[in-house]
Amino acid sequence: MRKFIIVFLLKKLNFMRMDLSVIGFAQTLPRRIAASATRYEVGEPLHSIGDRTTGVTDVNTYVLAAIDTPVIAALGGNATQAQFGGIAISNCLPFSTGTVVAHTAKASCPVPQLGRVRGKGETAASVDTDSEILGLIGDTSLFDYNATGASDGGELYTIKVAATQNTWGLEIVDGNASKGTLDVVVHALAYRNEVQA
Numbered sequence: 001m002r003k004f005i006i007v008f009l010l011k012k013l014n015f016m017r018m019d020l021s022v023i024g025f026a027q028t029l030p031r032r033i034a035a036s037a038t039r040y041e042v043g044e045p046l047h048s049i050g051d052r053t054t055g056v057t058d059v060n061t062y063v064l065a066a067i068d069t070p071v072i073a074a075l076g077g078n079a080t081q082a083q084f085g086g087i088a089i090s091n092c093l094p095f096s097t098g099t100v101v102a103h104t105a106k107a108s109c110p111v112p113q114l115g116r117v118r119g120k121g122e123t124a125a126s127v128d129t130d131s132e133i134l135g136l137i138g139d140t141s142l143f144d145y146n147a148t149g150a151s152d153g154g155e156l157y158t159i160k161v162a163a164t165q166n167t168w169g170l171e172i173v174d175g176n177a178s179k180g181t182l183d184v185v186v187h188a189l190a191y192r193n194e195v196q197a
Helices: 004-015 130-136
Strands: 020-023 024-033 045-048 083-088 105-112 118-119 143-146 156-159 171-176 180-187
Touching: 020 083, 020 105, 024 083, 118 156, 118 171, 130 171
Parallel strands: none
Antiparallel strands: 020 118, 024 105, 045 083, 083 105, 118 180, 143 156, 171 180
């Protein structure tokens, strides 16, 4: 019983650190993680960097998104763009530290243009009033990656508030000024990293 309580508390603490969470309509999908991949936490985005030039992917695993993501590739394909794989809802294996072993992660994948992902705004001062949030609704966005921005020195994912590209795969649809959070929906093309002409 004591072991169960300790595991429960550890999982509860891990969920409290979530940078991003999926709200509403979503599907949980398996995502294969290769051995020795970068460790991820619950609430962090996963993506795949495969090339489907001939229709067959050259990479069939997912990794922690260590860039601002998702970006929709231009028609004609761009192998440097990543295929959004959802928000991790299971822990990396092994759970604590050590070399990551090959395993299947669970990721919550929001239904395109319907399911929401919620996270803190990249710049708190840009989302602390309702009028500021109103001005952001409809803008394109990305999950902003900060390699050492979390309070524990690890990765931090927030939602970009300053749109500069129409190829960004998220759209801001709502927010909460008192909590400094934004809600975004994922564009369907973000689930593909390239499309050949």
